[in-house]
Amino acid sequence: MRDRGTRFILPAVLVLLFVTVFPLLFSLYLSFTDSTVYNIYNAPFVGFKNYIKLFQDVRFHDSIVVTLKYVVFAVFIEFILGFLLALLIDSLPKGQKIFMVLLIIPIMISPLMYGIMFKLFYNGIYGLVPWMFRSIGLNISLLNKGSTALNALIAVDVFQWTSFIFLILYAGLKSLPKEPIEAAKIDGANYKDTVKYIIIPLLRPVIAIALIFRTMDAIKTFDQVFVITSGGPGTATTTLSMYTYFLMFTRFDFGKAAALTVVIIVIITFITKFYLKLFYREVQY
Amino acid sequence: MKKRYITFILYFLAVFAVVIVNFPIFFMILTSFKKLALTMVPKPIFIFKPVLENYKLVLSNPNFPFWHYIRNSLIVSLSTSILSIVLAVPCVYGLSRFKIKRDNLSFWILSIRMAPPLTFALPIFLILKYLKMTDTISGLIFSYFTFSIPLAVWILNTFILEVPYELEEAALIDGASRGKILISIIFPLLKPGLVAVFILNFIFAWNEFFFALLFTLDNATTLTVGAARFVTGYSIHWGAIASASTIAMIPMIILTFLIQKYLVRGLTMGAIK
Numbered sequence: 001m002r003d004r005g006t007r008f009i010l011p012a013v014l015v016l017l018f019v020t021v022f023p024l025l026f027s028l029y030l031s032f033t034d035s036t037v038y039n040i041y042n043a044p045f046v047g048f049k050n051y052i053k054l055f056q057d058v059r060f061h062d063s064i065v066v067t068l069k070y071v072v073f074a075v076f077i078e079f080i081l082g083f084l085l086a087l088l089i090d091s092l093p094k095g096q097k098i099f100m101v102l103l104i105i106p107i108m109i110s111p112l113m114y115g116i117m118f119k120l121f122y123n124g125i126y127g128l129v130p131w132m133f134r135s136i137g138l139n140i141s142l143l144n145k146g147s148t149a150l151n152a153l154i155a156v157d158v159f160q161w162t163s164f165i166f167l168i169l170y171a172g173l174k175s176l177p178k179e180p181i182e183a184a185k186i187d188g189a190n191y192k193d194t195v196k197y198i199i200i201p202l203l204r205p206v207i208a209i210a211l212i213f214r215t216m217d218a219i220k221t222f223d224q225v226f227v228i229t230s231g232g233p234g235t236a237t238t239t240l241s242m243y244t245y246f247l248m249f250t251r252f253d254f255g256k257a258a259a260l261t262v263v264i265i266v267i268i269t270f271i272t273k274f275y276l277k278l279f280y281r282e283v284q285y
Numbered sequence: 286m287k288k289r290y291i292t293f294i295l296y297f298l299a300v301f302a303v304v305i306v307n308f309p310i311f312f313m314i315l316t317s318f319k320k321l322a323l324t325m326v327p328k329p330i331f332i333f334k335p336v337l338e339n340y341k342l343v344l345s346n347p348n349f350p351f352w353h354y355i356r357n358s359l360i361v362s363l364s365t366s367i368l369s370i371v372l373a374v375p376c377v378y379g380l381s382r383f384k385i386k387r388d389n390l391s392f393w394i395l396s397i398r399m400a401p402p403l404t405f406a407l408p409i410f411l412i413l414k415y416l417k418m419t420d421t422i423s424g425l426i427f428s429y430f431t432f433s434i435p436l437a438v439w440i441l442n443t444f445i446l447e448v449p450y451e452l453e454e455a456a457l458i459d460g461a462s463r464g465k466i467l468i469s470i471i472f473p474l475l476k477p478g479l480v481a482v483f484i485l486n487f488i489f490a491w492n493e494f495f496f497a498l499l500f501t502l503d504n505a506t507t508l509t510v511g512a513a514r515f516v517t518g519y520s521i522h523w524g525a526i527a528s529a530s531t532i533a534m535i536p537m538i539i540l541t542f543l544i545q546k547y548l549v550r551g552l553t554m555g556a557i558k
Contacts, residue, residue: 005378005380005382005383006379007375007379008375008376008378009375009380009390011372012375012434012438013376013390015372016394016397016434016435019405019427019430019434020397020431022408023405023408023409023412026408026411026412027404040411040415041411085302088295088298088299088302089299091295092295093292099299099303101541101542102303102306103302103303103306104541104545104548105310106306107541107548107552108537108541109310109492109534109538110491110492110494110509110534110537111494112492112494112509113313113492113509113512113530113533113534114309116313116512116513116516116526116530117309117310117312117313117530118309120526120527121309121312125327126324126325126327128329131327131328131329162306164552167549217401220401220403220495222403222494223494223495223509226494226498226513240403244407245499248406248499249499254407254411257407258407261406261407264401264404265400265404268404
C-alpha cells in the first residue's frame with residue numbers, strides 16, 4: 001500500500017469536522033425542528049416554520065439593519081484612517097518599526113476590554129467623552145438615544161480596529177515592488193498621483209484581504225455591545241450576535257436560533273464572494 | 286530646508302497617531318491607580334498620588350474569585366495553543382509531503398476561519414449540553430478548536446514550505462520512520478512558526494469572550510467573563526474594574542512586543558509575508 005500520509009492529516013481533520021462541519025449540519029437539522037429548552041434533541045419537524053417566523057420578526061429586520069450600518073460605517077472609517085496611517089508610517093525615513101509596534105497594541109487586547117474602557121469613558125456623569133462634549137457646550141447623553149448609541153459603538157470599533165487595517169496595509173506596502181514607484185518619481189509624478197495610479201492598483205489584493213477579514217470580524221461584534229449597551233436603548237444597537245444571544249438565552253427558541261445561524265452563513269458567503277469579485281478582477285485569468 | 290520641514294511634520298503626525306491610538310489603554314491603566322473618590326468626579330484628573338488599593342481589592346475580594354479566573358484563563362489558553370500545535374503539525378506535514386488535494390482542504394480550513402463564532406455558538410452549546418460538558422474547562426477548550434486549529438494549520442502551512450526536503454530524504458534513505466522525522470527534523474525546523482502559532486492562539490484564547498460567556502457559569506469562568514461581571518454587576522467600582530482590566534491587558538501588551546515579527550504573517554493567515 002502506498003503511504004499517502006492520511007494518518008498525519010486525519011487527527012486534525014477529524015477534530016475540525018467534529019467542531020465545525022458537524023455543528024453546522026446540526027444547526028441545519030435543528031432549524032427545521034421545534035427545538036426549545038424543554039425538548040432540545042427530539043423536537044418534531046416543522047418544515048420552514050422557523051424561517052418564516054424569523055423573516056416576520058421585526059427584531060430580526062432591525063438587527064440586520066443595525067449590523068449593516070455598524071459594519072459599513074466602521075469598516076469604511078477604519079479603512080480610510082488605516083490606509084492614511086500606513087502611508088504615513090511607510091514614508092518615515094527612520095524608526096518605522098517602533099511606530100508600527102506602538103500602533104498595533106490595540107489588536108492584541110480583548111474587544112471586551114475596549115468595551116469596559118469605553119463604558120467608563122461614555123458614563124454620563126463621570127465619563128471623559130460627555131465631559132469633552134460639555135466643555136464645547138454640547139450636552140448630550142450618548143447612550144440614551146438610538147442613533148448616538150450606535151455611533152458611540154462604531155467609535156469604539158474604530159478606536160480598536162483601525163490598527164488592524166493599518167497593519168495589513170503597511171505590510172502590503174512593504175511587499176510592493178520598488179521599481180514602478182521609483183520610476184513614477186523619476187518621471188516627475190507627484191505623491192498623490194503615485195498613490196492613486198500605482199500604489200492602490202498594486203495593493204488591490206491586500207486591500208481585499210484587509211476588508212474581508214475586518215468585515216467578517218465586524219459582523220460578529222459582540223463583546224463591546226454586550227457591556228456598553230446590551231443592545232439598547234430598545235433594539236437600537238441589537239446586532240446579529242446580540243440577537244443570537246437573545247434568541248438562545250432569553251427566548252430559549254433554539255429552532256429559530258438555528259435558522260438564524262443558517263441565514264447568517266448564507267449572508268457571509270455572499271459578502272465574501274462580492275469582495276473577491278470586486279478586488280480580484282484583474283488578478284484572475 | 287523644505288524637506289526637513291516635511292519630515293518634522295510626518296514625525297509629529299506619527300507621534301500624534303500613537304498617542305491617540307493608545308490613549309484609552311493609557312487612561313484605563315491610570316484609572317487603576319486612582320483612589321475611588323478620584324474616579325467619581327465629573328472632570329478627568331491626570332495628576333494624582335497613585336495608590337494600590339484597587340489591586341488589593343481585586344485580588345483579595347471574597348465575592349470575586351479573581352485567582353480562580355486567572356487560573357482558568359491560563360489553563361484554557363495554554364491547552365488551546367498546545368493542543369492546536371499537536372494536531373496541526375502532523376496535518377501540515379501530511380499536506381506538504383504527500384499528494385493530496387491540498388487546495389480544497391486549505392480553502393476549507395480558511396473558510397472556517399471566516400465563519401464567525403456566532404454561527405457555531407448554538408450548535409456547540411447544545412452539543413456540549415448533550416455531552417454534559419457545559420461549564421467545564423475541557424468543553425471550553427473544545428469550542429476554541431473552531432479557531433485555534435485553522436489558525437495553526439494556516440500559519441504552519443506557509444512555514445513548512447521553507448523546510449528543505451533534502452534533509453528528510455537523507456533520513457528516509459537511512460531508514461528513519463516518518464514519525465521519527467517529524468519529531469527530530471520537522472519540529473525543530475518549524476520553531477519560528479510554532480512560536481507564532483503558540484502566542485497568537487494564546488492571545489486569542491485569553492481574549493475570547495463570546496464562547497466563554499455562553500458556555501461557562503462558574504466553574505470554568507475565564508478572566509474576560511469575570512471582568513465583565515464586574516461591570517454589569519450592581520455596584521460599579523471603576524478603580525477595581527480598571528485594575529482587573531489592566532491585569533488582563535498587560536500580559537498581552539508584553540506579548541505584542543515579543544512577537545511583532547510574526548504578527549503580520551499570523552494575522553493575515555500567511556497571505557502577505
